[in-house]
Amino acid sequence: MLNSIGLQNPGVEYFMENDLPWLRKFDTKIIVNACGSTIEDYVELAKVLNTLDIDGVELNLSCPNVKAGCMAFGTTYEGVKEVTSQVRKVLDKPLIVKLTPNVTDITEPAKGAEAAGADGVSLINTLLGMSIDIEKQRPVLANNMGGLSGPAVKPVAVRMVYQVAKAVKIPVLGLRRNSYRK
Ligand SMILES: Cc1cc2nc3c(=O)[nH]c(=O)nc-3n(C[C@H](O)[C@H](O)[C@H](O)COP(=O)(O)O)c2cc1C
Numbered sequence: 001m002l003n004s005i006g007l008q009n010p011g012v013e014y015f016m017e018n019d020l021p022w023l024r025k026f027d028t029k030i031i032v033n034a035c036g037s038t039i040e041d042y043v044e045l046a047k048v049l050n051t052l053d054i055d056g057v058e059l060n061l062s063c064p065n066v067k068a069g070c071m072a073f074g075t076t077y078e079g080v081k082e083v084t085s086q087v088r089k090v091l092d093k094p095l096i097v098k099l100t101p102n103v104t105d106i107t108e109p110a111k112g113a114e115a116a117g118a119d120g121v122s123l124i125n126t127l128l129g130m131s132i133d134i135e136k137q138r139p140v141l142a143n144n145m146g147g148l149s150g151p152a153v154k155p156v157a158v159r160m161v162y163q164v165a166k167a168v169k170i171p172v173l174g175l176r177r178n179s180y181r182k
Contacts, residue, residue: 062100
């Protein structure tokens, strides 16, 4: 799949009042995926999430569809370390950092997360991709590029999980949707 959805969602206040009570009916852990456009956004969001009845937070530093945020932080050791350490100061709950695969060396951002006190890293997010409609001679997506996911990216994900697992001591979560199991 090549998607360009961005991070549309109703926001943390709506989540608190509507989604969380519903989710709490299930006997499962709740980990909230959080994203912002600036470090201040991440910190403000983390302060709110810290007060909620949730089991952990996953920082999305890796979304390719948001122009100003996410991937800008997620591609370097220093960028990941900076945003993660700022969030770590205000968040008492388990903190997972989700990594972007759109880098040359995936171990660098992983080490930045570890150095900043993350409890674990998860990977991968989507790979930056592009598709062209040859009849229209235009990119298919309005945003030109989007995030590629699905069975095609699995070998990349497995390779990166392998590399990261050798590079850090914190837990590494390899992400794969169940529907791809067969
Ligand atoms: C439509 C769509 C929306 C997504 N939204 C998010 C998101 O909000 N936050 C995030 O961290 N990852 C998001 N992702 C990335 C997925 O969580 C996952 O990391 C990625 O699709 C690679 O795994 P897969 O190949 O098993 O789908 C999204 C993926 C898709 C296809």
